Amino acid sequence: MAAPQTIRPEDEADEPVPAMQQLLDNPFLLLFIGIAMPTVLYVVWGVMEIVGIPLAR
Amino acid sequence: MAINRNFRTCPTTGLVFHEQADRLIRWNAVAGVVSLLVGGVLALLVTLTRWPAVHLLPADWFYLVLTAHGLDMLVFWIIFFEIAVLYFCGAVLLRCRIAAPRWAWLGFALMVIGAVTNNVAVFRGDSSVMFTSYAPMGAHPAFYLGLILFAVGALIGCFVFLGTLVVARSEGTFHGSLPLVTFGAVTACIIAIFTIASGAIILIPTFLWSIGLVSHIDSLMYRTVWWAFGHSSQQINVAAHVSIWYAIAAIVFGAKALSERVSRTAFLLYICFLQLASAHHLLADPGLTSNWKIFNTSYAMYLAVLASMVHGLTVPGAIEVAQREKGYNRGLFEWLRKAPWGNPVFSGMFISLVGFGFLGGISGVMMGTEQLNLIIHNTIYVPGHFHATVVVGTTLAFMSMTYFLIPVLFRRELMFPGLARWQPYLFGLGMSSFALFMMGAGTLGVPRRHWDITFAGNPLGYEFPGTAYLMMGIMALSGIVAVVGGIAYLLITVGSVFFGKRIGGSEFKALSVREGRASPPAPQPVAAAITGHGSIGIGGFVAPGTFTLALVFLVAFVLYYFVNWKYLSTLWPLS
Amino acid sequence: MSAIQPPAVRVWWKQPLDRVEGTWIAIAFVWCLVMFFMMPYWHVYGKQNLSNEAYRTTPERYQQKTQEIVDRYTVRTETDLKVPVVHPPAGSDVYLIARLWQWWPMLELEEGKTYRLHLASMDWLHGFSLQPENINVEVHPGYEHVVTLTPTRAGTYSIICNEYCGINHHTMASRLYVVKR
Ligand code: HEM
Ligand SMILES: [Cu+2]
Ligand SMILES: [Cu+2]
Numbered sequence: 087m088a089a090p091q092t093i094r095p096e097d098e099a100d101e102p103v104p105a106m107q108q109l110l111d112n113p114f115l116l117l118f119i120g121i122a123m124p125t126v127l128y129v130v131w132g133v134m135e136i137v138g139i140p141l142a143r
Numbered sequence: 144m145a146i147n148r149n150f151r152t153c154p155t156t157g158l159v160f161h162e163q164a165d166r167l168i169r170w171n172a173v174a175g176v177v178s179l180l181v182g183g184v185l186a187l188l189v190t191l192t193r194w195p196a197v198h199l200l201p202a203d204w205f206y207l208v209l210t211a212h213g214l215d216m217l218v219f220w221i222i223f224f225e226i227a228v229l230y231f232c233g234a235v236l237l238r239c240r241i242a243a244p245r246w247a248w249l250g251f252a253l254m255v256i257g258a259v260t261n262n263v264a265v266f267r268g269d270s271s272v273m274f275t276s277y278a279p280m281g282a283h284p285a286f287y288l289g290l291i292l293f294a295v296g297a298l299i300g301c302f303v304f305l306g307t308l309v310v311a312r313s314e315g316t317f318h319g320s321l322p323l324v325t326f327g328a329v330t331a332c333i334i335a336i337f338t339i340a341s342g343a344i345i346l347i348p349t350f351l352w353s354i355g356l357v358s359h360i361d362s363l364m365y366r367t368v369w370w371a372f373g374h375s376s377q378q379i380n381v382a383a384h385v386s387i388w389y390a391i392a393a394i395v396f397g398a399k400a401l402s403e404r405v406s407r408t409a410f411l412l413y414i415c416f417l418q419l420a421s422a423h424h425l426l427a428d429p430g431l432t433s434n435w436k437i438f439n440t441s442y443a444m445y446l447a448v449l450a451s452m453v454h455g456l457t458v459p460g461a462i463e464v465a466q467r468e469k470g471y472n473r474g475l476f477e478w479l480r481k482a483p484w485g486n487p488v489f490s491g492m493f494i495s496l497v498g499f500g501f502l503g504g505i506s507g508v509m510m511g512t513e514q515l516n517l518i519i520h521n522t523i524y525v526p527g528h529f530h531a532t533v534v535v536g537t538t539l540a541f542m543s544m545t546y547f548l549i550p551v552l553f554r555r556e557l558m559f560p561g562l563a564r565w566q567p568y569l570f571g572l573g574m575s576s577f578a579l580f581m582m583g584a585g586t587l588g589v590p591r592r593h594w595d596i597t598f599a600g601n602p603l604g605y606e607f608p609g610t611a612y613l614m615m616g617i618m619a620l621s622g623i624v625a626v627v628g629g630i631a632y633l634l635i636t637v638g639s640v641f642f643g644k645r646i647g648g649s650e651f652k653a654l655s656v657r658e659g660r661a662s663p664p665a666p667q668p669v670a671a672a673i674t675g676h677g678s679i680g681i682g683g684f685v686a687p688g689t690f691t692l693a694l695v696f697l698v699a700f701v702l703y704y705f706v707n708w709k710y711l712s713t714l715w716p717l718s
Numbered sequence: 719m720s721a722i723q724p725p726a727v728r729v730w731w732k733q734p735l736d737r738v739e740g741t742w743i744a745i746a747f748v749w750c751l752v753m754f755f756m757m758p759y760w761h762v763y764g765k766q767n768l769s770n771e772a773y774r775t776t777p778e779r780y781q782q783k784t785q786e787i788v789d790r791y792t793v794r795t796e797t798d799l800k801v802p803v804v805h806p807p808a809g810s811d812v813y814l815i816a817r818l819w820q821w822w823p824m825l826e827l828e829e830g831k832t833y834r835l836h837l838a839s840m841d842w843l844h845g846f847s848l849q850p851e852n853i854n855v856e857v858h859p860g861y862e863h864v865v866t867l868t869p870t871r872a873g874t875y876s877i878i879c880n881e882y883c884g885i886n887h888h889t890m891a892s893r894l895y896v897v898k899r
Pocket of ligand 1: 217
C-alpha cells in the first residue's frame, strides 16, 4: 500500500460537495421527492384513470 | 421549562442514550412485543383452522381472528417496533437528545389508544372485515377510528425523528453526513409519511361513511388509495429491516458499507420508486390501464428491485470484507463458515436476509408482474409471499435486534441464552417452510382467507387436488414450529426484561450541549479513505463469496420467473 | 468507520466503485430491464393478458342485461336453487353476476370459441377464481369488466370466490361447463 499519507479534515474542507451528495444529505428534500413521486405517478394518475372510465351502455 | 439533557453511555458498546429517548424506545418496543404476543396466539388459531385435518375454529371466529391477526401483526407489532427503530437510529446513533419528547409521548399514547380501540372493535364481532377493510363492506366506526388514531400517533413519531435530526445537526453531535443506518431510517420515515397520508385520505372518508356522513365509497377508488397505504407500509418495513441488517453487520462485525455512494443511492431509489409498487395489488382489477399497471407495478422499470438486489449484495459483502480483514480470507466461504452462527443477533439477521431475498423477493417480483398475477391473485400464494417478507424478513430482523437491545437498552442480561441460540433457526426456518408450502398450495389455486376449501355440503363445491391438502398440512406443521420459535422469543425477551440480571455501570448524567458535541473526525489514511480495504479477496473482487451467492440468487430468480411464464402460457387465451 | 457512524470522509460521493458492486449492479440492471420489457412483450406476442375494457355501471342495469341472456339462452337449471345454465352463442357477450354469496347464472361455453365475458358484482367485492385453470380476477360493484376468453379444453370447471366477502365467503362456488361442439 502507498505510504500512509493522510487527509486532514481541514484540507478536505475546501473540496465542494457534489450535488448528488448534497441531495442525499438533505432529508427534507428527500421527503419532498418521496411524497411527490408516488403521489403523482401512482395516486393522481390512478385516480384520473378511474374517473375516466366510460359509462356502460 | 428546562430541556432534559440527561445522558448515559453504554460501557460495552459506547452508545450514548438520552434519558427520554431511552424510555421512549423501551416503551415502543414493549408495546410492539405485546402486539406480537396477541398476534401470535391468533396466528396459532388461524393456522390450526387452515389445517384441513384440524379445522379448529367455526367460520365466524375464523374470520374475526384472521382480521385481528393481520392487524396486530402487520400494523401494531411492526409499527410500534419501527418507531422504536426510528428513535434508536435518530437519538442514539447521533448521540443526541430526542426532539420534543412530550410530542413523542403523545404520539405513543395515541398509538396505544388506537390499537386498543381497533382491537376492541374487532373482538366485539361486528368488524371482521380483514385488515384491508375493503369498502363497501363496512366495519364498526371504532375500527376506522382506532386505525386513524394509531396513524396520527405514528405520524407524530416520524416528525419527532426528523426533528431529532435537526437538533443533532444544530447541536453538532455528529459531523458530516448521517450514518448509513440513520439514512436508511430516514428512508423508512419518508415512506411512512407518504403511507400515513394515503391512509388518511382513504380512512377518514371511510370512517365518515361508517357513521353515515358520507353516502358512498367507490370500491375501486378505495382499493387504489388504500393500497398506497397498505403496501407502502410494507415498504417502510423493507427500508427499516435493511437498515437493521446494516446496523447488525456493523455491530457484530464492525462492518462498513462497501461504498457509501452505492448503498445510499440504493436507498434513494427506494424513496423515489418503492411506493409505486402498491399497484401490484390492482393488477387483477378492472378499469386501470395496462400502462398504469406496468409502470407502477414495476417500480418504474424495477429500479427499486435493483436497489434491493444491491442491498442484498452489499450487506453480506460488507460482512465478508470485515471477516476477511480479520483473517478469514481463505477460499470463497471461510468468512461465512467462521461467522458467529451461535449468536442470535447474527444468525437471525442472516436468515432474515436470505429468506427475504430468496423466498420473499423472488415470489414478490413474480406475482407483481402484470400478466403473471392472473395465476396467483388472492390465492394463498399471496400470504405465502408476505410471510416470507414481513415475517422472515422484517420480524426476524427485529427479533435479532432485540437480542442486542436487551443488554444495551434494558440493562439486563439475556435469560435462556441456550434457547436464544436456537430461536432464530426455529422461527426462521419454520416460517420459511410455512411460506414455501403456502406458495405451493397457492399455485394449485387454494384461495386465501377461506374457511373451508373442502366446500363441505356444497353441491357446487370444487375439489382441490390431494397435493393441495398435503401442502396445507405441511404448511400448518411448519407454522407450528414457527409459533414455537415465537414463544421462545417472547419467553426470552419478556423473561429478560422483567427477571434478567441487572447490568449496572451506566447512569444518567446531565450533559451540556458543549460536552455533547462530537469531536472532529480523526485523520484517515488516504488509501483507507478511498477503498477502505487492503489486499483481501480473490481476483480483484473483495467479496467473491458474496458475489457467488448473488449469482446463485440470480439463477434461481431467472429460472423461477420464466417457469411461471411457461405456466401462464398454458392458460386459456385471454385478452 | 462502520455503518452506524457518520462516513469517515466529508465527500464520499467521489469514492470509486468497488468491482464487486459495479459488476453486480450492471448484471442486476440488465435483469431488471428484461423483466420490465417482458410485460409489454407479452401484450404483443403473448396470449394471456387481462383486458383493459371496463365500464361504470349500476347493479340494476347489469342485472337487467344478465336477465336478458338468461331469458334467451337458458338450456336447463341445476341444484335445488334452480340456477339457470346458460349456453350463449359462440362469440357473444356473456354476463356473470357475483353477489352474496352466489355466482349467477351458470355458463356453458364451447371449446375453442371466443366469448366476451362480463363480470360485475351486485354488492361487495368478490373474486372470480376459475379452477383448476387458475385464472383469478377481482370483481367490483359498480364496474363492468369485459374479459375476452377462449376455453381451450372441454370439461367441468369451478368458479370459486377468492376475495373475502363476508361470513359465507367460503360457500360461494359455481360451475362453468366447456363442451365440445
Ligand atoms: C408464527 C408466526 C405466524 C404464523 C404461523 C402465521 C400464520 C398465518 C396464517 C395461517 C394466515 C392465514 C392465511 C389465510 O388464510 O389467508 C395468516 C395471515 C396473515 N398473517 Fe400471519 N402468521 C404468523 C406471523 C405473522 C406475522 C409476524 C405477521 C406480520 C408481521 C403476519 C401477518 C399476517 C397477515 C397480514 C395476514 C393476512 C391477514 C388477512 O388476509 O387479512 N403473520 N398468518
Ligand atoms: Cu364472494
Ligand atoms: Cu368471497
